[in-house]
Amino acid sequence: MRTMLPALAGRMLGMEKTMIRRINDLADASCINLGLGELKFPTPKAILDHVRENLDAWRLGYSPNEGFPELRRLIAEQSGESVSPEQVCVTVGAEEALLDVLMVLVGAGDEVLIPDPGFPAYPSLVRLAGGEPKTYPLLPKDNFGLRAETVMGLVSDKTRAIIINSPNNPTGAVHSTKELEILARSVQAFPLTMISDEVYKDIVFGEPAAALATLTDRCVTVNSLSKSHSMAGWRIGWCVAPPDIAKAVRTFHQLAVMCVPSLSQYAAIHALSGFADQELRANLDELRKRRDFAMSCVDRHTVFPYVAPAGTFYLFVDISRRLAKFTNSLDAALKLLAAEKVVTIPGSAFGRVGEGYLRLSFAPAPDVLEEGIRRIGRFFH
Numbered sequence: 001m002r003t004m005l006p007a008l009a010g011r012m013l014g015m016e017k018t019m020i021r022r023i024n025d026l027a028d029a030s031c032i033n034l035g036l037g038e039l040k041f042p043t044p045k046a047i048l049d050h051v052r053e054n055l056d057a058w059r060l061g062y063s064p065n066e067g068f069p070e071l072r073r074l075i076a077e078q079s080g081e082s083v084s085p086e087q088v089c090v091t092v093g094a095e096e097a098l099l100d101v102l103m104v105l106v107g108a109g110d111e112v113l114i115p116d117p118g119f120p121a122y123p124s125l126v127r128l129a130g131g132e133p134k135t136y137p138l139l140p141k142d143n144f145g146l147r148a149e150t151v152m153g154l155v156s157d158k159t160r161a162i163i164i165n166s167p168n169n170p171t172g173a174v175h176s177t178k179e180l181e182i183l184a185r186s187v188q189a190f191p192l193t194m195i196s197d198e199v200y201k202d203i204v205f206g207e208p209a210a211a212l213a214t215l216t217d218r219c220v221t222v223n224s225l226s227k228s229h230s231m232a233g234w235r236i237g238w239c240v241a242p243p244d245i246a247k248a249v250r251t252f253h254q255l256a257v258m259c260v261p262s263l264s265q266y267a268a269i270h271a272l273s274g275f276a277d278q279e280l281r282a283n284l285d286e287l288r289k290r291r292d293f294a295m296s297c298v299d300r301h302t303v304f305p306y307v308a309p310a311g312t313f314y315l316f317v318d319i320s321r322r323l324a325k326f327t328n329s330l331d332a333a334l335k336l337l338a339a340e341k342v343v344t345i346p347g348s349a350f351g352r353v354g355e356g357y358l359r360l361s362f363a364p365a366p367d368v369l370e371e372g373i374r375r376i377g378r379f380f381h
C-alpha cells in the first residue's frame with residue numbers, strides 16, 4: 001500500500017535552516033570552524049559550582065510560564081528604573097523571544113524592516129509570523145552603521161515593526177546613538193514597534209551600544225545569556241516589552257513552550273546576580289586580544305580589507321577583489337571548505353549587501369584562528 005505524504009502548511013513553503021547551520025552541517029570535526037556564532041569559553045565556573053551545589057535542593061518542576069519572579073525582577077531591574085517584572089517574559093534564548101514578539105505583532109500584509117546585512121533568521125521569523133520582511137541597507141561606506149534617513153525612507157503605513165541589532169551580526173558595527181535617536185523620534189508618527197535585538201550588547205570593545213528602550217517607549221528589547229555569558233546551550237533569553245505586548249507574548253510563549261527549563265532559570269538568576277562578572281571581564285579581555293590578533297592575521301595572510309568590529313566576535317572580510325574565479329561568496333565559501341577545511345559564512349547569508357564578504361568568527365583560540373586565516377590566504381592567493 002502506498003502511503004501518502006502529508007502536505008505541509010503553506011507557511012513552511014521555502015523555509016529552510018539558515019545558511020549558517022547548513023554550512024556548519026557540512027563540516028566535520030577535522031575542520032577549522034570560523035563559522036559558528038558561539039563563544040568557545042566554558043560556562044562561567046561560578047555558575048557551574050552554584051548549580052552543582054544546589055542541584056539536589058532545587059525543585060525542577062514547571063516554573064511560572066513567564067519565568068521565576070526572582071529572574072524577572074533581576075531582568076527588570078537591569079533594564080531601567082521604570083521597568084516592572086510584569087513587562088518581562090523569560091524565553092528559550094533570544095530566538096524564541098524574537099519569534100514570540102513577531103507572532104504577536106505581525107499579521108498578513110504587515111511589513112517588518114530588518115537589517116541587511118543582518119541575522120539570517122530575521123526574514124524567516126517575519127514570514128513565519130505571516131508578515132513580509134523588507135530590508136534596510138547598512139552600507140560599507142558608512143562602516144555598516146545605521147542611517148535613520150535610509151530606514152525612514154522605507155517606512156510605510158504597512159510597517160508594523162523595525163528590527164535593530166546593535167552591535168550587529170555579522171559586521172560588528174555599533175550604531176550611532178545620534179542616528180538611533182533620530183530614528184526613534186521619526187517613527188513616533190507611525191503605529192509601529194521597534195524591536196531591539198541586544199544579544200551582543202555586552203561584547204563591545206569601545207563605546208557601549210545605546211539601549212534603544214531608553215530612547216523610545218515603543219520598544220521591545222530582546223536579549224539572552226547566549227553570547228554575554230557563553231551560555232548558548234542553557235537557552236536563556238528574554239524580552240522586555242510595553243505591558244500590552246508583554247501580556248500577549250506571555251500567552252503565546254505559554255502555548256509554544258510552557259516555560260523555560262527551571263534549571264537554566266536558576267543558573268540565570270545566579271548569572272544576573274553578578275557572581276560570574278569577574279570571569280566575564282576576563283573573557284571580554286581575551287576576546288579583545290583575539291579580535292586584534294584575528295585582524296593582524298588577516299593583514300599578514302590576506303589582501304582583504306575589513307572594518308574593525310566595535311562589538312560581537314565577528315570579522316566581516318571583504319573578499320570581492322578575489323571573487324572573479326567564483327560564482328559568488330557562497331561558491332567561494334563552499335570551495336574554501338572543500339579545499340582547505342575551513343568553515344566561514346558567506347556574506348550573502350546575511351542579505352544582499354553582504355554579498356562579496358565572508359564572516360569569520362574570532363571566538364576560537366589564537367592558534368586555530370591563525371591556521372584558519374593562513375589557509376584562507378593560501379586559498380585566495
Ligand SMILES: Cc1ncc(COP(=O)(O)O)c(C=O)c1O
Nearest residue numbers: 037093094095119169224226237
Ligand atoms: C543577532 C542575533 N540575535 C539572536 C540570536 C539568537 O540567540 P539565542 O542563542 O539567545 O537564541 C543570535 C545568535 O546567533 C544572533 O546573532
